[in-house]
Amino acid sequence: MLSDILHSIQAHRDHEPTVISLGQIWVDVMIKVPQFPVPGSFISAESYSRSVNGSFAVLEAASRMGAHTELASVLGTGPWSDMIRTALAHANIRHTGLTNKTVDNGSRLVINDGEQRSFISAPGAEVHTDEKTFEHVHPKTGDVVHINGASLMNNGATAVAEFISRPECAVAMRDFQIVFNPTSMVSTVNERLFEDLVLLHPIWSLNRQQGRAIADRLGIELDESASMRVDGGFDESMSNLCDSLAEVLRAPVVLRAGSRGAWLREHGKQTEHIDGFETKATHIRSAGPTHTGALCALLANGWNLESAVQIANAAASLAISKNINGVPQCPTFDEAAELVKKALAELNAEENNLNNYYSFSSPAPRRSALHSHSIVSSPE
Numbered sequence: 001m002l003s004d005i006l007h008s009i010q011a012h013r014d015h016e017p018t019v020i021s022l023g024q025i026w027v028d029v030m031i032k033v034p035q036f037p038v039p040g041s042f043i044s045a046e047s048y049s050r051s052v053n054g055s056f057a058v059l060e061a062a063s064r065m066g067a068h069t070e071l072a073s074v075l076g077t078g079p080w081s082d083m084i085r086t087a088l089a090h091a092n093i094r095h096t097g098l099t100n101k102t103v104d105n106g107s108r109l110v111i112n113d114g115e116q117r118s119f120i121s122a123p124g125a126e127v128h129t130d131e132k133t134f135e136h137v138h139p140k141t142g143d144v145v146h147i148n149g150a151s152l153m154n155n156g157a158t159a160v161a162e163f164i165s166r167p168e169c170a171v172a173m174r175d176f177q178i179v180f181n182p183t184s185m186v187s188t189v190n191e192r193l194f195e196d197l198v199l200l201h202p203i204w205s206l207n208r209q210q211g212r213a214i215a216d217r218l219g220i221e222l223d224e225s226a227s228m229r230v231d232g233g234f235d236e237s238m239s240n241l242c243d244s245l246a247e248v249l250r251a252p253v254v255l256r257a258g259s260r261g262a263w264l265r266e267h268g269k270q271t272e273h274i275d276g277f278e279t280k281a282t283h284i285r286s287a288g289p290t291h292t293g294a295l296c297a298l299l300a301n302g303w304n305l306e307s308a309v310q311i312a313n314a315a316a317s318l319a320i321s322k323n324i325n326g327v328p329q330c331p332t333f334d335e336a337a338e339l340v341k342k343a344l345a346e347l348n349a350e351e352n353n354l355n356n357y358y359s360f361s362s363p364a365p366r367r368s369a370l371h372s373h374s375i376v377s378s379p380e
Contacts, residue, residue, distance in 0.1 A: 017300040018068040019293070020096075020139060022163065023055025023148030024126035024156055025073065026106040027080045030325070033113050049325040052087040053108065054126070055148050058181075060091045061293025061330035065315060067144075067300045069093045072137045073151070073159075076125025078104025096136060100125040112326075123154060133159035138168075139176040144300045146292070147202070149182035149210075152189045161193050164200050171201050177299055178202035181292045184213045201251040201267075203305065205292045211241050211255050220244050235273065238263050242271045254309055256291055261313045266305060274309050277317035277339060287328040291316040294330065314339040 032047040055071070063069045071088060074097055075081050081104050088095055106124030110117055133156075139145050151160050167173055180202040186194070194217065206214065215222055223240055234257075242255040246265035255263040261276030294315035298308035314336040319328035 016068055017140075017142035017144065017302075018070055019059065019062040019144045019146060019296045019300050020070045020072055020137060021055045021059050021146040021148070022072050022134060022137070022151060022160060023058065023146060024151050025052060025054040025056045025071065025075070025084055026108055026121075026124065026126055027051070027083055028053040028108050028110050030110045030112065033111060035113050036111065036116075036118070047325070049327075050083070051325070051327050052084050054150065055146065055289075056084070056087060056091075056093075057289035057328075058146055058148070058293035058296065059093045060087075061290040061315065061319070062146075062297035062300075063091050063093055064330040064332055065294045065297035065336070066333045067297035069297075071095045072097045072134055073156075074098050074100055074125050074129055074133060076100045076104045076128075077102075078124075080105040080107055080124065098133060100128050103128060127154045127156055129156050129159040131158055131162040134163040137163065139174075141175045142300060142302075143176040144296045145176060145178045146296050147178065147180045147197075149180070149186060149189075152193060153183070153185060157190060157193055161190075161196065164196055169200065179205055179292065179296050179299070181205040181288070182210050182214060184209045186210070186213045186217050189217075198249060198251075201249070203252045203254065203295075203299075204245065204249060205254045205256070205288075205295060207256045207286075207288055208238065208241070211245055211253075214245060214249075215241065218245075218248050220248055234260070239271050239273065246271070252305055254295065254305075256288060256316075258287070259317065262291075262309050264306060264309050272306070274306065274313060275343075276313045277343065279317045279320045287316040287319045290319040290328050290330045294336070297333075311336050311340060314343075 028051050030049050030051065031045045033043055033045055035043075037043040055073070059069045059071060069092070071093055075084060075095055077099065084105055085095070103125045105126055106122050108122070109120040147160060151157065163169065169178070178200060180197060182204070204214075212222070222244060238255060238257055238260075242253050242263040242265045245255070246253040246267065250267055252266045253264070257263070257276065259276045259278050261274050263271055263273050265271040291312045294312040295308050298311055299305070303311070311333070315331055316328070318331040318335055318339060322329040322331065
């Protein structure tokens with residue numbers, strides 16, 4: 001589905017909504033090698049680069065898409081922390097969290113041979129958290145709080161658990177939105193914390209692998225028969241997965257699928273497929289954080305979820321084509337909107353040609369595949 005959502009008027013707000021991330025940030029050291037070395041051997045790298053990762057990619061995307069952004073998690077002191085602070089300043093992201101003056105932020109070694117990657121993590125200040133870490137975080141009306149699954153894999157779980165247990169975070173009480181993107185290692189999350197997250201009813205933003213991991217954790221039996229067909233049945237299996245997750249979670253689910261776009265299921269509605277945009281996959285890191293960050297920014301700026309997903313699809317596609325050293329670079333809102341506009345123009349031209357053809361030969365076929373291209377009014 002591709003909808004015309006680009007001629008909307010921003011709603012007036014007394015407070016400028018902000019994307020607040022509780023996620024952790026570290027530095028990735030990425031090394032490209034011709035092949036993985038065997039133990040005890042020596043090998044020369046083809047390339048070497050460093051970049052700030054973790055929830056930074058989400059916040060950077062949100063900032064690029066026009067939202068006010070804040071990092072609420074812990075930063076340390078040292079060379080990695082300095083690099084992170086410089087990146088935050090360059091991306092107009094405010095650090096409102098605590099500073100640990102005794103330890104540097106962590107790093108992660110990423111070894112890539114062009115086909116597969118291996119990771120070696122060395123955590124730092126970002127995991128030095130406790131129940132008081134997010135005492136200063138008090139979201140206001142219209143804000144979007146981002147929670148990353150990586151924060152649930154270590155001591156960060158204590159801080160997140162304390163935050164989501166507040167009365168103001170309860171579904172019936174909160175006037176802000178929560179977006180949670182898990183990792184495929186969700187099976188290691190504490191049972192009580194995972195249950196609390198489910199009861200929080202956030203917007204779940206996840207890819208196929210993460211979706212299957214969540215389904216396994218929830219005991220959902222998936223129908224994989226579609227994927228056994230000659231055509232692969234990818235679309236059908238994604239729709240079924242999105243359906244199953246949303247039914248059990250009873251919360252909005254955004255199931256990302258790269259250039260195929262995303263499947264969206266909002267509570268009480270039918271699952272719908274929102275078209276993606278073709279792009280050449282030349283990146284090393286996933287564009288998932290870009291999609292999630294763009295989604296958070298658009299929600300903070302008043303767009304409804306369906307429209308936000310559509311523009312986030314465009315942002316993720318452009319981020320891949322704009323990658324630097326394999327790291328996707330999120331575009332601006334105007335650039336993402338222009339891609340949507342171009343796709344709509346091409347779609348309308350195709351429909352007009354189809355209608356003109358059938359007007360001279362036979363009655364036009366029913367537009368069952370095109371009826372969903374109606375205008376979605378947003379922002380709300």
